[in-house]
Amino acid sequence: MARAAVSGRLTWRVSSLASSDELTSSARRLVFEVPGWPGHLPGQHVDVRLTAEDGYSVQRSYSISSAPDGNLVELAVQRVDDGEVSPYLCDVLTVGSQLELRGPVGGWFVWRATDPAPVTLVAGGSGIAPLMAMVRVRALEGSRVPFRLVYSVRTPEDVMFADELRRRAREDPGLDVRLVYTRRAPEGSPEPPGRLGVATLNTYGWPAEFNPHVFVCGPTGFVETVSDVFVALGHDPRRVRTERFG
Amino acid sequence: MPIVSPGFTGRRQSPDVQLPPGQYLTEDFPVLTAGPTPRVPTDRWEFTVSTEAGQKHTWSWQQLIELPAEKITTDIHCVTKWSKLRTRWKGVSLDVLLEDVETAADFALVHSYGGYTTNLPLEDLLDGQAWIAYRYDDDDLTPEHGGPARLLVPHLYFWKSAKWVRGIQLLLEDEPGFWETAGYHDYGDPWREQRYQGD
Amino acid sequence: MSDHVDGNALAGDLREIFAVDLTVATGQCAGCGYRGSVATLRVYQNAPGLVARCPHCEEVVLRLVRAPGRAWLDLRGTVSLEIPLSS
Numbered sequence: 215m216a217r218a219a220v221s222g223r224l225t226w227r228v229s230s231l232a233s234s235d236e237l238t239s240s241a242r243r244l245v246f247e248v249p250g251w252p253g254h255l256p257g258q259h260v261d262v263r264l265t266a267e268d269g270y271s272v273q274r275s276y277s278i279s280s281a282p283d284g285n286l287v288e289l290a291v292q293r294v295d296d297g298e299v300s301p302y303l304c305d306v307l308t309v310g311s312q313l314e315l316r317g318p319v320g321g322w323f324v325w326r327a328t329d330p331a332p333v334t335l336v337a338g339g340s341g342i343a344p345l346m347a348m349v350r351v352r353a354l355e356g357s358r359v360p361f362r363l364v365y366s367v368r369t370p371e372d373v374m375f376a377d378e379l380r381r382r383a384r385e386d387p388g389l390d391v392r393l394v395y396t397r398r399a400p401e402g403s404p405e406p407p408g409r410l411g412v413a414t415l416n417t418y419g420w421p422a423e424f425n426p427h428v429f430v431c432g433p434t435g436f437v438e439t440v441s442d443v444f445v446a447l448g449h450d451p452r453r454v455r456t457e458r459f460g
Numbered sequence: 461m462p463i464v465s466p467g468f469t470g471r472r473q474s475p476d477v478q479l480p481p482g483q484y485l486t487e488d489f490p491v492l493t494a495g496p497t498p499r500v501p502t503d504r505w506e507f508t509v510s511t512e513a514g515q516k517h518t519w520s521w522q523q524l525i526e527l528p529a530e531k532i533t534t535d536i537h538c539v540t541k542w543s544k545l546r547t548r549w550k551g552v553s554l555d556v557l558l559e560d561v562e563t564a565a566d567f568a569l570v571h572s573y574g575g576y577t578t579n580l581p582l583e584d585l586l587d588g589q590a591w592i593a594y595r596y597d598d599d600d601l602t603p604e605h606g607g608p609a610r611l612l613v614p615h616l617y618f619w620k621s622a623k624w625v626r627g628i629q630l631l632l633e634d635e636p637g638f639w640e641t642a643g644y645h646d647y648g649d650p651w652r653e654q655r656y657q658g659d
Numbered sequence: 660m661s662d663h664v665d666g667n668a669l670a671g672d673l674r675e676i677f678a679v680d681l682t683v684a685t686g687q688c689a690g691c692g693y694r695g696s697v698a699t700l701r702v703y704q705n706a707p708g709l710v711a712r713c714p715h716c717e718e719v720v721l722r723l724v725r726a727p728g729r730a731w732l733d734l735r736g737t738v739s740l741e742i743p744l745s746s
Contacts, residue, residue: 224674228463261671265462266469270484270541275668296488298471306467313465319670321680322698434663455698458664493662494703494710496717539707575719619707639707643724643731656726 226263226314227251231307232286237374241292241340242304245280248315253282256347257324257429257457260287260317264299274299277344277431277457278318279375281351287315290374292340323429323457327355331427334419335363336410336440338432342374344457345431349379353386362390364418366410366436368397392418410436415443422448431457479543480650486542491604494638498574498624502608507592508627511563519557521608524592527552532591534614536621537650549612551593554585554628565630569637570611573624578637579646580613580620582630589615592625617648617655666700666711672723676730679742687738690718697721697740 229248237243258278265271280288293304307313325333325348335345342365352361367373373393383391394414395407420426428449430440437458444454472484479485502521509517519527532549568582584590593612594601601607606623613620619639640646645654653659666682673681682698693715700711700720708724713736720736734740 223676223678224671226462259667259670263462264465264468264470267464270470270472271462272470273671275671296471302465302468307465311466312463314463316671316675319674319680319682320667320698321670321683322696323665323667452695456665457667490705491662492706494706494708495712495719497662639724642708642722642733643726643729644707656724656729 224316224319226316228312229287229315230312231309234307234309237290238372240372241290241374243279243288244291244303244307245286245288246313246315247285248287249285251285251287252318254278254287254318254347255321255324255326256281256351257344258318258320258347259344259457260289260315261319262289262299262303263314263316264302265314272298275459277347277459279343279346281347281354287317290340290343290346323431323455325351325427325429327351327357327359329427330359332360332420332424333362334426334428334444335361336415336419336428336430336432337363337365338410338436338440339367339372340374341430341432341436341457341459343431345429346375348429349382349386349389352389353382358388360388360420361386362392362419364392364394364410364415366394366396366432369395370398370400390418410440412443412447415440416447419444422450425450425453428454429457430454432459434458477545480537481653482541482655483537483543483650484541486544489544489547489605490538490540490542492538492540492619493604493623494576495574497603498572499603500573500608500624505608506627507557507609507625509557509561509630510627511561511630512565512632513562515562517557517561524552524609525594527556530591532593532612532614534612536614536618539617539619539644539648539650539655543650547614548597549591549593550595551591551609551612553588554590554592555588557592558586561630563630565632567631567634569629569631569635570620570622570625571627571629572622573626576622576624576638578620578622579635579640580616581634581647584613584616585628589613615649617645617650619644620648662705663701663703663712666696666698666702668702668704669697669700669709669711669721669723672709672725672730676732679744681740681742683743685741686720688713688716688718688720689736689738690720691716692738 229246232247276289505521590613594609611622703710711721722733724731
């Protein structure tokens with residue numbers, strides 16, 4: 215599957231929406247059927263292109279949140295209210311409708327199941343998407359590589375894939391999931407809401423001595439802050455891989 | 461051929477006025493930038509015109525704002541296809557700044573804080589066509605939109621209206637700027653849709 | 660203010676031109692000599708083209724402009740790219 219994903223020039227593929235359901239009140243899980251999909255590595259993304267009747271066209275990148283599954287590709291799309299593409303994808307596009315998609319692309323922000331190094335994943339908001347793909351591929355491949363996921367969200371209602379993460383934290387051996395709430399924590403939470411800081415990342419990520427891979431995905435400011443913390447904690451900057459979504 | 465996405469219009473309005481070919485109307489003011497936004501304090505800001513003979517004419521911020529200023533209301537057209545109507549600016553005409561400058565140059569290369577450049581014929585900076593603008597919509601020009609001061613040449617695509625303007629180099633030969641060396645048109649007339657080289 | 664994304668974002672547009680993934684190539688900045696993966700460059704995409712800057716000195720190392728039916732790729736800010744190939 216990896217082989218197919220890295221050779222040959224890329225072309226747009228007409229894809230159709232196979233299913234769409236709510237992830238949170240402001241995000242949807244969109245599954246596309248992409249004919250001839252070559253498979254992908256967890257962490258890779260796709261480009262989506264929309265074209266209006268008069269030829270006006272825009273393009274956006276979205277991380278793939280699913281493990282490889284035939285021709286199906288799942289995206290987790292956060293609705294940006296004044297956005298040009300996400301409101302269309304979340305609110306207008308109906309099951310069976312077509313759009314253009316190309317991918318998978320990006321060979322840097324990927325996790326390979328053959329790599330034995332421990333992994334720290336840090337997500338901010340919808341930055342969970344590519345990390346979710348890593349968590350899912352790890353389970354699919356039966357990998358025992360130790361994974362720690364730190365997931366920063368505003369409130370409990372903003373957690374994407376909440377049920378699945380709860381289940382996986384119980385069932386997937388060697389996977390730890392830590393949720394951090396920045397605005398409002400759930401009832402009975404041991405910690406008050408607050409920004410993701412050095413202490414949390416130091417406690418819930420792997421220490422630098424273990425030489426882990428660190429994958430950080432989220433809004434630009436979030437990624438900047440988190441990756442600076444890891445470097446300050448002694449991690450090799452080349453092992454701290456980031457995906458900012460602007 | 462791209463397939464059409466039914467119901468997709470983008471964030472656009474249908475104009476009741478004629479726009480240059482291929483342009484769409486926008487009500488907001490998109491921020492485009494090719495790099496980090498420079499923050500230039502006005503007490504360190506300078507604007508320099510240099511001629512082909514090596515002469516330099518420099519204005520401090522205080523000197524700039526003491527020059528006679530004009531209020532300009534104009535439509536602007538970005539090469540990324542948005543147009544914005546009736547934008548309101550205040551600034552000093554390049555006719556004022558270039559009045560005492562001796563030159564035989566035909567071309568100008570505009571330089572910005574942060575390293576951006578753009579080229580255009582000198583005659584397009586003259587005769588009430590271009591300003592060093594420092595106010596937008598009755599407010600100081602914000603860094604995001606090129607403050608403290610930007611070039612305003614609204615009859616050309618807006619990438620020619622260099623943000624964070626720092627100086628103008630007058631040249632005998634045309635020298636392509638930042639986007640002009642990467643495929644964009646040397647002149648950039650929106651009404652003739654001169655987006656890319658060869659258009 | 661941070662208004663850039665990672666070099667990862669170049670992947671699709673570069674793969675439209677090249678048969679291999681250039682974002683995993685190691686590039687050297689012509690400005691400061693910094694070496695790093697193309698995926699780690701700072702990419703400014705709210706612009707008439709894509710502008711990738713060195714994460715160390717912020718100089719422009721790569722620019723890509725896409726027009727209907729053609730593209731311009733400017734690499735004058737890059738000394739060289741080391742591109743991993745399969746065997």
